[in-house]
Structure formats: C-alpha cells, structure tokens
Amino acid sequence: MTQTSPPPTAYTETPRSRCEFYRRECSLPxxxxxxxxxxxxxAGxxxxxxxxxxxxQRVKTALDVRGVAPLPIIGHPAPECGHSW
Structure with missing residues (x-):
C-alpha cells in the first residue's frame, strides 16, 4: 500500500497565514x-x-480610477506565485 503525502498548506485561512505564504514561498516582504x-x-x-x-486587471482598473501614474503591472495565468515559473 502506497502512502501519499498530505497536500501542501494553501495558506488561505487568514490574512496572517496568507502573508506568511507570500513571505516564505514567494520571498515578498x-x-x-x-x-x-x-x-x-x-514597493521600494x-x-x-x-x-x-x-x-x-483589477489592480490596473483601481489605479486608473485614482489617476495614479502608469506603473508596471505584470499578469500571469498561474494560480499561485512561484509554482510554475
């Protein structure tokens, strides 16, 4: 009988756990x-x-509505950062 490992934690339960996901898995401060x-x-x-x-797309729309100067916004079809790039 083959044991399978549990799925990786998605870190979606709370803003705090999602923040930890961004810090640990995506190396974002x-x-x-x-x-x-x-x-x-x-952003610095x-x-x-x-x-x-x-x-x-939502971020760009929100910035356009506020009249914020054009900023680089990069969209990617992958569902989570770092897993398929």
Missing part, C-alpha cells in the same frame, strides 16, 4: 497593516510584482 488588517508590501524593495491576470 509583506506585512499586515495594523489599522486595516490588509496585507501590504513596501521590488521592481514589479507578478500576480494572477485577473487580479492584475
């Missing part, structure tokens, strides 16, 4: 904003952030 509870990342540490295409 993320933190949780204490006022809003949102996951944030200081990175040149660009690659994200799922659907999220990239």
């Amino acid at each position: 993320t933190v949780i904003d204490p006022d809003t509870g949102r996951i944030t990342m200081k 540490f990175v040149g660009a952030v690659m994200m799922p295409t659907e999220l990239a």
Whole structure:
C-alpha cells in the first residue's frame, strides 16, 4: 500500500497565514497593516510584482480610477506565485 503525502498548506485561512505564504514561498516582504488588517508590501524593495491576470486587471482598473501614474503591472495565468515559473 502506497502512502501519499498530505497536500501542501494553501495558506488561505487568514490574512496572517496568507502573508506568511507570500513571505516564505514567494520571498515578498509583506506585512499586515495594523489599522486595516490588509496585507501590504513596501514597493521600494521590488521592481514589479507578478500576480494572477485577473487580479492584475483589477489592480490596473483601481489605479486608473485614482489617476495614479502608469506603473508596471505584470499578469500571469498561474494560480499561485512561484509554482510554475
């Protein structure tokens, strides 16, 4: 009888666990904003952030609505960072 290993933890349960996923698996310097509870990342540490295409489209729309200067937004069809690149 062959034993299978349990699936890897998805880190989707809470913002804190998702933040840990970004830090450990994606090497992104993320933190949780204490006022809003949102996951944030200081952009000075990175040149660009690659994200799922659907999220990239929403980010671009939000920046356009706010009139933010054009910024590099990179969309990728992979569901999670780092697993297929």
